[in-house]
Amino acid sequence: MSLARILLDSAATTALVATMALSAPSARADEKVSIMVGGYEKQIYLPAKLTEALGYFKDEGLDVELLNEPAGVDAENEMLAGAVQGVVGFYDHCIDLQAKGKFVESIVQFSQAPGEVELVSAKHPEIKSPADFKGMSLGVTGLGSSTNFLTEYLAVKNGLKLGDFTSVPVGAGTTFIAAMQQDKIQAGMTTEPTITRLLKTGEASVLIDMRTMEGTKAALGGTYPAASLYMQTDWVEAHKDTVQKLANAFVKTQKFINTHTGAEIADKMPKDYYVGDKEGYVKALDAGKAMFTPDGIMPEGGPETVLTVLSAFKKELQGKQIDLSKTYTSEFVKNAK
Template sequence: MRRIRRIRLAGLGLALAGLLATAGCNSAAKSTSSGSDGSGKVTIGVGGQVLLSYLPTTLAAQLGYYKEEGLNVELQDLQAGSKALQAMIGGSTNVTSGFYEHTIQMQQKRQEIKSFVTMLKLPGVVLAVSPKNASSIGSLKDLKGKVVGVTAPGSSTDFFLKYALSKSGMAAGDVSVTAIGAGSTAVAAMEEGKVAAAVMLDPAVSQLEKRAGKLKTLYDLRTVAGVESVYGTGSYPAAVLYAKSAWLQNNPETARKLTRALTRTLEWIAAHDGTEIAAKMPASYAGGDTALYARAIEHAKPMFTADGKMPQDGPAAVLETQRTSNPEMKGADVDLAKTYTDEFIG
């Protein structure tokens, strides 16, 4: 009897395996990871949750908008945009809250990644000089031979540094680049003089200024004027939600729900001041100074889009900087229409 039972169980196992294999073949184009339509589970990798660039991604959860859309969203803080991208490519996340330029970079690598919500129309990066080097560094050329901090190699801060060096007639190898992270580690590296300068984002910039006094900045892309001076355009898409094109194709309703949650959040940001927004965010993000955090958010509000749509002249500006700063992009054939979509908005 036991032998017969084992045979029957084995036969049942083979039958189930056959059914699963057939189902897999019939839905080869469908995503097998979490986040497929109907499951409600979506894992979003964030390129540094404490950064104001990605504030809407976290705020949407704090406001309960993901849940109201019927989604079970898990946010993974991956500290840098390049790491968040790698996690999604590797399959451990479904969606990335990162910078738009990654969609262009990955097309060149024959991987279709598409942005579907644009949160930031200004990049918000600041190339600041360490307070310990303020007297000796007055321009980008003074950084030659020195150590410059970025959040992580391959991240947007890194590519901005390379672009700025190239525009100034310098080579990427003229400076030594090191990773300093995005939050308190970046502040400490600058305050202690471990780097001569760094490409930073808020709230770290505001936190450093409070501790060390007004910073000497070589570039400040938190304003339209600052962006125009560098890129010649008043908008430069930065923080977005992006996913593999295949995931979007297979999960349109999930993408639409994510989009609604984020566009509602952007509308909420526009209707509330920095203090009200700070009160909704995790207390730890303020770095011990809620008032300073609220002011930084208030100053950052003009950087956010009103409706989540891609600025019309933005993609071409980003492509141009990639061709200047990224050797892999020189002469690359890029179809910008495949790097973003507004189809899930509205």
């Protein structure tokens, strides 16, 4: 065989191998999706980081970038600006945004209770109910956030006007704790593990507990769907395959939470989430695990409760017709593998 023929055959073989490599399934790039989480160290938003840790995004061929934003309202703004494709935040934003002419829908409903607690500083034992909020500074994660919505509702429900108190954006975790220690806030709404940290030191006590279904119904009058994955409706319609893969991954996580102990779940989470107290983290998780839906489906009657709560104090919603069927969809969770 001539040298020219050998070189020609070698080149053809190289080209064939290259073509096969390019066409192989393993060479396909994962689909990139960016999701903003309203504080992914909060236990209420645990499904986001847990799904990543369990490898469920990768199993679906997704390259999901989780971005942290302490206040849900800021995460919402990032999505509306097109910086991210989805938000892990409270479902109530979907209703609030429709009143402003923007259509956003919950794709996977993570929880059926807010997982929030109104804490009162030990320095202010005179606060015995939301009726005592008059003249007080109340901590919320951010202005326009779900903690702000719930705080305003509880105050109005107990006879106050919105101008009778001041909502102070203090985030969660260390910044919330510092604000209470420095008496910048006399009470405030927060989640685990911040709740356990303040109760353990005796610096705060529980005024209203919405970590359980019973406590939520007592405070808000019904099931209150809270943590969810929500996305702009237009984006969902244009990327149904990607959204289905996200739903597949998250529904697997909901089932994992439903079938594992707090300790087993905690072992999958970053150690810095324990804030130096793994025992307290696990205890809080075991106590609040029932707030998570087992399958990602919107709880029956939940959207109506949220609309009733928001309508009590939000002028933008009063007198408006809100189509609740456009604020969530069960299509993808029902089709999940």
